[in-house]
Amino acid sequence: MTKIDLLIYNAAQVATCAGPSGPKRGEAMADVGLIEDGAVAVADGQIVAVGPTAELRADYIAEQRIDAAGKVVCPGFVEPHTHVVFAGDRVNEFELRVKGTSYQEIMAAGGGIVSTTTAVRQASVEQLVAETRPRLNAMLALGTTTAEIKTGYGLDTASEIKLLRAIEALAGQHTIDIVPTFLGAHAIPPEYQGRADAYTDRVIDEMLPAAAAWYQASIFAARHIPLFNDVFCEQNAFNLDQSRRVLAAGLALGLPVKIHADEFTALGGVSLAVELGAVSVDHLDVTTPAERAVLAASETVGVVLPAVNFNLGSLHFADARALIDDGAALALSTDINPGSAPCPSLPLVMAIACRYQQLLPAEALNAITRNAAYAIGRGDVVGSLEPGQQADLLIVNAPDYRHLAYQFGGNLVETVIKKGRVVQV
Numbered sequence: 236m237t238k239i240d241l242l243i244y245n246a247a248q249v250a251t252c253a254g255p256s257g258p259k260r261g262e263a264m265a266d267v268g269l270i271e272d273g274a275v276a277v278a279d280g281q282i283v284a285v286g287p288t289a290e291l292r293a294d295y296i297a298e299q300r301i302d303a304a305g306k307v308v309c310p311g312f313v314e315p316h317t318h319v320v321f322a323g324d325r326v327n328e329f330e331l332r333v334k335g336t337s338y339q340e341i342m343a344a345g346g347g348i349v350s351t352t353t354a355v356r357q358a359s360v361e362q363l364v365a366e367t368r369p370r371l372n373a374m375l376a377l378g379t380t381t382a383e384i385k386t387g388y389g390l391d392t393a394s395e396i397k398l399l400r401a402i403e404a405l406a407g408q409h410t411i412d413i414v415p416t417f418l419g420a421h422a423i424p425p426e427y428q429g430r431a432d433a434y435t436d437r438v439i440d441e442m443l444p445a446a447a448a449w450y451q452a453s454i455f456a457a458r459h460i461p462l463f464n465d466v467f468c469e470q471n472a473f474n475l476d477q478s479r480r481v482l483a484a485g486l487a488l489g490l491p492v493k494i495h496a497d498e499f500t501a502l503g504g505v506s507l508a509v510e511l512g513a514v515s516v517d518h519l520d521v522t523t524p525a526e527r528a529v530l531a532a533s534e535t536v537g538v539v540l541p542a543v544n545f546n547l548g549s550l551h552f553a554d555a556r557a558l559i560d561d562g563a564a565l566a567l568s569t570d571i572n573p574g575s576a577p578c579p580s581l582p583l584v585m586a587i588a589c590r591y592q593q594l595l596p597a598e599a600l601n602a603i604t605r606n607a608a609y610a611i612g613r614g615d616v617v618g619s620l621e622p623g624q625q626a627d628l629l630i631v632n633a634p635d636y637r638h639l640a641y642q643f644g645g646n647l648v649e650t651v652i653k654k655g656r657v658v659q660v
């Protein structure tokens with residue numbers, strides 16, 4: 236008998252999301268690695284074994300035991316795309332959209348991302364942290380144990396560094412593991428209106444070097460977590476050439492690539508992402524079949540964000556079904572942000588993806604665990620229940636994992652375990 240810290244046993248199902256190295260693709264997406272009457276053994280914050288309850292009870296003696304009878308155990312959810320650090324809200328714009336003004340019309344009129352920028356420029360690091368913490372708490376209670384967070388509402392050097400400092404402060408104090416992304420090229424700030432090339436130069440010459448220097452002394456470098464560099468490649472934001480210049484400049488500073496592509500307009504962002512070896516390409520609402528094939532043949536993970544379409548009242552969704560069928564590595568995310576998706580819930584995203592994008596519940600679960608972890612470079616640490624992975628896991632109050640997508644509007648996550656410890660949420 237080996238001594239361990241924690242044994243979770245008797246689970247109706249353990250959904251391991253295990254598999255050979257790398258994200259799941261194609262038919263493997265429909266396999267969540269189910270173990271009926273399963274158990275998970277944890278020591279020193281890591282998973283040491285996963286298997287049938289009878290076997291693990293015979294092999295391990297645990298300090299703490301949790302009986303998960305009638306429940307599902309699955310990996311903690313991984314959120315690969317957020318803009319969760321911001322000040323204020325955009326509830327007025329929400330009402331304008333209800334009355335018929337589109338998201339792009341609001342953006343073109345100087346609202347949208349730029350209105351949040353005004354609020355962020357006036358906020359202190361402390362205020363940003365205080366406003367964001369409850370949102371992270373809500374995400375944690377809904378099962379998110381790792382999250383990427385982007386800057387992008389500062390749009391000048393000092394304000395973007397302020398956002399990085401807020402992200403770092405949260406990483407130092409919050410239970411959720413945080414992966415940072417620099418998104419200086421999120422929108423053209425008002426003082427550069429009509430001068431996108433000049434702002435692109437500013438991002439390249441001043442903001443990226445400042446972000447890269449900041450990173451070297453940050454908690455993230457110490458934790459061996461990279462700082463990603465992202466661009467909103469879109470009409471009225473950054474065109475393909477500007478996006479390429481920003482991403483190449485980041486690569487030269489050691490910042491790996493992410494990209495927002497094909498949300499409203501197909502500009503060729505997928506091919507650019509693949510060419511630059513991006514870890515992920517996100518949105519993909521209007522991606523062409525040819526670009527889908529390019530993505531499928533690459534290592535880049537495609538992240539789709541159906542809470543955005545839902546929130547914007549659109550019935551046009553990314554063709555996530557075709558992405559899986561073509562062999563792309565697919566992940567799902569909320570995109571939590573004050574404009575296009577004020578939504579902390581990955582289970583709600585599963586529910587939308589199953590209903591409007593024809594994903595099976597198993598595909599949706601792999602997309603918010605294993606594949607989402609690969610979309611932020613963390614697939615060898617989190618996203619699946621396998622020996623050696625960090626012990627981030629959930630006990631779900633349902634006898635079958637499909638309830639995570641079948642029920643919606645509530646919260647089935649009963650217990651969150653982070654690095655082997657039960658978290659009070």
Ligand code: NIG
Nearest residue numbers: 347348467570572573574575
């Ligand atoms: O991912 N698309 C660009 N950025 C965000 C929206 C941010 C906002 O509206 O504040 C997104 O949807």
Ligand code: FE
Nearest residue numbers: 316318495570
């Ligand atoms: Fe985004």
